[in-house]
Amino acid sequence: LTVKIFLKEANEQLVSDALETTLNEMGICSVETVILSFKPVSDEDVYLNSLKKLWKVLESLVGKGLVYTLGVCDLNINHLQTLYEWAEIKPIINQMNLANCCVIPPEMSQYAQNKEIQLLTHSDPVEILSDEALQELLVSKFAVQWVSRYSVLIKCRGIIKSKGFAVKAKNSKK
Template sequence: MADEIPVIPKASSIFIHSGNIINWNRLKRKPSTTPVEEISECIGSTLQNYFESADKNELQYLTELNCVHQKFKEKVPSEERGDLKLTVKIFLCSLQTPDYVTESIEKALSELDVKHIETALLAFPETENEEITLETIQPYWKALERMVDKEVVWSIGIADLDKKMLEQLYEWAEIKPIINQVNLDSCCVMPKDLVEYAKLNDIQLLTHNDPRTVLPIETLQDVIREKSTEKDSEFWEPLWVLRYSVLIKCRGIIQSKGFILKTQRDPKRRK
């Protein structure tokens, strides 16, 4: 949009749901797309779809936007639910509150119209001055455990823990992690001590290629700017990104995949 008049001048938070990107032919033709590029394209396409169908006058007054790509939104078919496995990975972009874990899971349940998630994985952001410790993880893991207690999540796991941190979490946690995702870009070969500990405690080690920062602030603002105006893009920061995948169990085929995320901007910084 080339218009210099802000499209969403009062907006302070945005929920975005890409819908099922398996149906996005454009993404299918780009197998080398990085996770950051994939998320960026999903955000851009969803915002464009939302802005094109929204009432432009109403947008001027909205403080919270719920942007869903209506063309690709799909609920998980209830009649097929027993044959499907739903896995979500929650990327924390901010460590302000463990409520982000609860919020992201509840949003996924609502958007996909399901009563439970088979597996939820937790990924922590890369921080400049603060090391991720057990004390950092604990409140967020507790939030996951509460979801298991409510039976809306059946099993939980985590990403990027070395043997020492995984052991600390396992010994402390009431509900043990069943998965630890390892980024082989950072270690090339699975560490022997990690493999031995995981085997001893029945923890599955899976590989992934997700960066610690899946949605850089600058990337988010660039996408919003491209779909609205310069003024609209100021001061936005991602809070969390949830990626979901629905697998057909007996065939090992991904039926559905998408992103749900929340971003926020500080109203005090908008003048």
């Protein structure tokens, strides 16, 4: 069972909230893998510091037995190396968007192979659920805080048994 958490802001509480809500909705107590999707910001230092804070929360969830392995989404080679060298619990997956990457850069491929990181592809949009799309569904003004997508695979067969989404939005009326 894999859960991919799409965060719209670098808020550590939202990581725990997304996973715990997804676990409750599915009626389970743990997942095999959590993949973090967090949109980069232009300031590299701010992005890496935010990523590290979010990763610490993920590591604590592993410590609590809620998650067994961790992955990331759309990290470039520099971000992946920085996270990997810094992290106590190493990422074992880096999902790469097919829209941005037709050919995996050789340095990324070599690094991932050396560190036993799976390079997987995805075709998810950068923003899985925009505030505007949510507005079309709801009457009040809401802002998306996070979206998690889960998929349950039949082990060793690669068959999707079930999949779904959980969403948290806050009322943005002032």
